[in-house]
Amino acid sequence: MKRKEDRRIPELNTTSTADISFMLLIFFLVTTSMDADKGMVRQLPPADDSTRQVVLDVSREHLLSLSLDADGSLVADGDTLTSAQLREKAADFIYGQGHEHLITLQTAPDATYNCYFELQNQLAMAYADARDRLAQERFGKALEKCSTEEQQELLEALPQRVAEEF
DSSP: OOOOOOOOOOOOOOTTHHHHHHHHHHHHHHHSOOOOOOOOOOOOOOSSTTSOOOOOOOOGGGEEEEEEOTTSOEEETTEEEOHHHHHHHHHHHHHHHGGGOEEEEEEOTTOOHHHHHHHHHHHHHHHHHHHHHHHHHHHSSOGGGSOHHHHHHHHHHSOOOEEEEO
16 A cells, blocks of 8 residues: 655745845835925915905006916906917016006916916916016016015015906
8 A cells, every 4th residue: 555645835935035125115115206396386375264355456557367268268357368478468567667566367267287287387487577677677686686675575565466256
């Protein structure tokens, strides 16, 4: 009679598995690029009701009305504009009106985010252009070359005043 043999499954040596896993983790963390979040700088209204916003009466000559339609078309005071035209018109308006200006923005609910973001970028660049023009007038140099105090003075002279409606 044949004798039954003990057949054993050989064991795997797993002592270095943790080390290899740890090195792979470090490798992927080091080689992966992390994208920085993109966004817009905006001052949101306060959360509590103790500091209520004051309703202001603004005359028509100090108001620029912008409307972003669902198809991505931009209308400024009844005129259809491109992004470049908006930047130029808004910069001229901001510079001309000074501290008194107000830009109202009405966005269609089904307008795309890319169109809205492009509009906001153009407005931010228009504010930069207007402040740069004012820096040239007051200090004889570009906005970037102004001191911190001079830049603060320009920010107070041309504050960002955008009212949004949805």
